[in-house]
Amino acid sequence: MTDQSAIQLASLSVDFDERFRLIDIDWRIEPGQHWMITGTNGSGKSALAAALAGAGDLVSGSIDGLPCKVALVSYEAQGELIEAERRKDDADIMDVISEGTPVKEILFDGCMDHDLAAQLIEQFGLTALLERAFRKLSTGESRKVLLVRALTCKPELLILDEPFDGLDAATHRMLALHLQSLVGQVPMILVLNRFDECPEFITDIAYMDKGHLLHKVRRSDEQAYNELYQLLHLKTSALELPKVDPVSSLPPLDPTQPLVQLNEVSIRYGDISIFENLSWTIERNQHWQLTGPNGSGKTGLLSLITGDHPQCYVNDIVVFGFKRGSGESIWQIKQYIGYVSTALQWEYRVGTSLRHVIISGFYDSIGLYSKYTDRQREIADEWLAVLGMSDRASEPFNKLSYGDQRLLLIARSMVKHPPLLILDEPCLGLDDMNRQLVLALIEKICAGSETSVIYVNHHPEDAVAGIDQYLALGAA
Structure with missing residues (x-):
């Protein structure tokens, strides 16, 4: 892994268009750590990831030690890019309809490793889509494009919000193996709802609830890890309570x-x-x-x-x-x-x-x-x-x-x-x-x-x- 200093969030509060607020976040990300952020829907997982990438309005506190090049893949960022492509149509004049930005331009924007890009394009099944307009892709296809772009831009911090969502089993395995290969190269933060998707290389887990970072657990702390697993299980489990025994x-x-x-x-x-x-x-x-x-x-x-x-x-x-x-x-x-x-x-x-x-x-x-x-x-x-x-x-x-x-x-x-x-x-x-x-x-x-x-x-x-x-x- 390249030289890296700790990232320190101190009493950090961030507003997101008055829709959501991160509240008094204290978090230290040490060199060599790879984090999973988890919690229930609406808990602030994605907001915390976005704040690390510079999103939101700082209310109080500070973030120190962030590297210059942070790559974020999230549904929010994906939606913003698609909306930007649609706005190009609105700006057209004289009834000239834009075809939109082709996939290959999106993919190679900021690419620092063309050999890796070619490899991932093939593995993600994107070769036939390179000339297609990005805004005409399906949600899953555009997600893959943004993953490849993030993985090939040589980021100093890689943040992936639900990276495995919508991927078939083979692509899921391929992505997990590739992320494993990056362990010694770049610190990673993954936002995940499902504990069973937590990759082996994750060293620490952050639990969000209602905008607060409530728990920071070392994965090697077996008891704390099991308790956090139970908490997320109880919060998110779709299991119904058992029925009464008629007898x-x-x-x-x-x-x-x-x-x-x-x-x-x-x-x-x-x-x-x-x-x-x-x-x-x-x-x-x-x-x-x-x-x-x-x-x-x-x-x-x-x-x-x-x-x-x-x-x-x-x-x-x-x-x-x-x-x-x-x-x-x-x-x-x-x-x-x-x-x-x-x-x-x-x-x-x-x-x-x-x-x-x-x-x-x-x-x-x-x-x-x-x-x-x-x-x-x-x-x-x-x-x-x-x-x-x-x-x-x-x-x-x-x-x-x-x-x-x-x-x-x-x-x-x-x-x-x-x-x-x-x-x-x-x-x-x-x-x-x-x-x-x-x-x-x-x-x-x-x-x-x-x-x-x-x-x-x-x-x-x-x-x-x-x-x-x-x-x-x-x-x-």
């Missing part, structure tokens, strides 16, 4: 009744009032975020719903159609509730397999002590696929990271598709990566099931898409 399904509830109805309830300890005269109705398919300072009564309020608080029988509470104190058993109520908390995770200290942890949700047990059905096993494996853990089904639960354990317990709580899922501070104790994994799973549950969610959380930045009902305890 294990719950007795039906009255669809005309709310799930929970608390009428002017109070919790008092002697002369100390935790809260008073609180009314709360949770309808089917509503998702609630419950907030409040320490001591405001969040856990007590939840325990009134679950029946674990002794004062639930002196308050006016109707849960799943059962009026508290009317002779119902606590298990009649709890069968309709999935519950996840840090306390549950502390209790769940068994060494059973990941598959068995999920299956134990059918039996509301810590560990698995019952013979399960083939369908229950299938559903557990479907949940493992949603979590990106299919290849880890037989691993022991107590050997998992803290964040992975939390994901498994949420899946365990959902196997019966309970009408109500209570997540009591599910992000407590998690690092940033695992916190986002858990939030992504909650978002998937809110979007893909008929389970109502109560999500207890202290932090506004941990808001979940799909939760649009709010109850704040201790508020003035």
